[in-house]
Amino acid sequence: MIQSRRLRAALSLTVLGLVAAVLLSGVDRLTREPIALAEQRRALATLTELVPAARFDNDPVFDRIEQRISGFDQPAVIHRARMHGEPVALIFDVTTPRGYSGDIRLLVALNPAGTVIGARVLSHRETPGLGDKIEVRRSDWIHQFRGRSLNDPQPQRWTSSRRGGDFDTLTAATVTTDAVIDAVRRVLMEASAEDHDLWRQPEE
Numbered sequence: 001m002i003q004s005r006r007l008r009a010a011l012s013l014t015v016l017g018l019v020a021a022v023l024l025s026g027v028d029r030l031t032r033e034p035i036a037l038a039e040q041r042r043a044l045a046t047l048t049e050l051v052p053a054a055r056f057d058n059d060p061v062f063d064r065i066e067q068r069i070s071g072f073d074q075p076a077v078i079h080r081a082r083m084h085g086e087p088v089a090l091i092f093d094v095t096t097p098r099g100y101s102g103d104i105r106l107l108v109a110l111n112p113a114g115t116v117i118g119a120r121v122l123s124h125r126e127t128p129g130l131g132d133k134i135e136v137r138r139s140d141w142i143h144q145f146r147g148r149s150l151n152d153p154q155p156q157r158w159t160s161s162r163r164g165g166d167f168d169t170l171t172a173a174t175v176t177t178d179a180v181i182d183a184v185r186r187v188l189m190e191a192s193a194e195d196h197d198l199w200r201q202p203e204e
C-alpha cells in the first residue's frame, strides 16, 4: 500500500518535471528571438551614435550578413546602412576574445571608402578604472580610431604606443588596448579584402 503510494508520488513528480521542462523549453524558444532582436536594437541605438539615422533609409537591423573574420571566435554580424539603395556605412558587430578578462564586443562603423567613422564598445569585463576606459562614457580613448584607415597609420604603426604604434595606450591596460586596436584593424582588413562583396544582398 505504502509502496504504491510512493510509486504514485514518484510518477506524479516525474510527470510534473516533464511538463515543466516542456513549458520552459517552449518559453525559451519563444523568448530567444525577441531577446536577440532587442539586443540587436540596442546595438543599433549605439550604431546611430556613429551613423546618424538621417543618413540612411533602410533598416540595418535586418540588412545584415554574417561573416567569419580571422581572429574572432564568433562570426561577425555586418550591418549595412544605405540611402536610396546606395552604400553609406558598414557596421561591424565583432567580439574579440583578446581582452584582459575575456570577450570585448564592439561596433566598428566604416564608410564605403574603408575609413573608420567610429567605434564603440558594447560589452566587456575589463577592470573598472583600468581597462574600462575603452567605454566612451569613461574616456575619450575610443575616439582615436575616427578617420583612420588601413594605411593611416602605416601597417607597422597600427598598434599601441607601448609597442611603437600610433594609438594611445591606456595606463596599466595594455592588453585591453591591444585587443581593441587589433579588432579594429581586423575589421579594416576584412572590409578591404577583395574576394567577397560585403554589400551583397542577404541570401534568400
Ligand SMILES: Cc1cc2nc3c(=O)[nH]c(=O)nc-3n(C[C@H](O)[C@H](O)[C@H](O)COP(=O)(O)O)c2cc1C
Residues within 6 Å of the ligand: 100, 101, 126, 127, 128, 130, 131, 132, 162, 171, 172, 173, 174, 175, 176, 177
Ligand atoms: C587587479 C588587476 C586588474 C587588471 N586589469 C587589467 C585590465 O583591465 N586590462 C589590462 O590590459 N590589464 C589589466 N591588468 C594587468 C596589468 O595592468 C598589466 O600589467 C598590463 O596590462 C600589462 O602591461 P604591460 O605589458 O605593458 O606591462 C590588471 C592587473 C591587475 C593586478
